Amino acid sequence: MKKTLIWVVISVLSLSLALFGISCKDGAGEEAADEDAGITIGYSLPFIEDSPYTFPFAEALKASAAERDWEIIMTDAKGDINTQVNQVEDLAAQDIDGLLVMPVDAAGIVSVLEKVASEYPDLPILISNTQTDPPELDAVTGFAGPDSYLEGKQMGAEYVEYVKEMGMDVINYCHITGTAGYGAAIDRENGFNDALAEAGAEDMFNLLDLQPGDWSPDKGQTVTENWLTQFGDDLQMIYAHNDGMGIGVANALKNAGLDPGQIVTNGCDGQTAAVQLVKDGWMLFTIWQSPVADGELSIVVMEKVLNGEDVDYFTYLVTPTVDASNVDEYLPEAIEIWGEGG
């Protein structure tokens, strides 16, 4: 009897709260008594843990936003597309002036972007750092970040040059990619392959195996160790999509007692550790992709959009190649961005 009474009380309370709520204004698009003229933006990150890039990127976002007196709400999807879809909807439902998204899955994010665009037509949406599939969407104002496809081509071209310089007919290589479905991973794979095709060098590259390394140094190391066991002396090159994995690759090579350059590898981002590996000869090159510049770029482009300026759909970050010839120029800045051990 008592228990029933409690349930009745709770139900009545809940019901009255619910009715009270329904009689209130619906959230979407309504202006609450918001005296605050300040700008608030929402940023949906795909993941933060286990990614050396995303952390300084997020810090740069916060710093850029703070410089402009903007409030920034950031979410972390922990690598899960369902979580990101929910978070993008949650962010859009908040009173934000602009939405930035770094998609976990290039194709999977499209539906929610279209939905948010139709529900909140005045909310500008910017894709940041890694592109959607398809890259151009009506629902979205634009993209700001590195041109990952171009980076893939840069990297392919570097390897083609290396093979030609070494006078090799054929090189046996393995390919370790970023997380499956991630825009930058797809781009760096396609860019690389296209560069080989454009140079007419496809026949010179013999692909032994392709594995996802999920951007992680741990996976980079484990996958490489497996490859060394599997292919032994046949393996001559490992193409990695980022510094994180490249560093793992280099660790595995070091642990196996190899000499620098015996099996060539590379990175992309310009982490201190990677730049050092280029200097020491383990990595043939890395691509300079400053997370600080990248984060700032997203904020700058969003600012332009909010000011009503005309913006191109694609705003690309400059990403020069770092190799033995210019490594000393980049090392100090790398330390500044990523720290001594970064």
Place this chain on the structure above:
Amino acid sequence: MKKTLNTLLDQKLVIIILILIITLTVQDRNFFSLRSLTSILDHATINGVMAAGMTILLISGSFDLSVGSAMAFTGIITIMLQPYGLFISILGGIIAGTMVGVINGLLVVKGRINAFIATLGTMVIFKGLGLALTGSSPIKGTIEAYKVIGQGEFLGIHYSVIYLIVVYIAVWYILRYTKFGRNDYAIGGNALSAKLAGINVNLYTFTYFVFCSFTAAISGIILSSRVNTANAIFGDTTNLTVIAAAVLGGTSLFGGKGSVIGTIQGVLILGLIERAMVVFNVDTNYQLLVRGFIILAVVVTDAVTQRRRQLNLERGVV
């Protein structure tokens, strides 16, 4: 008075949910609207549906680490079969996902392999199969109508919410009024006694595994329809969230205890916490900490309340 207080405290999950809702509304006026509240349910659907199936399995004393893989695998098979028509693709997908449960059931019941190890194995195998089938790449859906399942709305309420409610009512009914459900508690409580009482423990355990994967398959359809894509890496972190929701809701990891009423509350609490992260703009560095802290608080309160109940029982206070 004391009795009232005790009974009220027993509903701690409901209280926590109300506290979360009130706190969120205070912080963000717009939170308290039909649209906003139902969006919590909508977001919770995928994990929620799986949690219902997981609850049944947990009650029987087993558990399943492969639900995330089954979910992703379902999406993959469904989208791969789309060229053969919507109906066949969905049917094929559900069968594929449920197949994971069949294998789990066989491994545990016939193979006498520990549930943890067996489902860990299938988790990896089906993820690997998914990667192999898709070439480690996502595959996109090709039928427009398919998107309606996960994205459709009726008067502002997502279809997902309806699926969630239907599943929970169905599972509640099963647990309460069917032999399938009653045996669940019996087997989880004491498998030997259940066997001696004439229950075919092996058969029923097998069906619980199948049912758990079946709900994962349904979630797989909803997810792949919602994002119109399938990718072998979907659902990597899902198992933990699903089991956490059930345990938060009062289902015991040791079996014999639990209910979907509790699970749905666990699902709601986790969903409200996620929304709170955004509404309160919790710094990403601290989000994991905050989540863990809240969950710990609930579990500790549960343990304390359990202990008090135990003491009262010993003292003769009813």
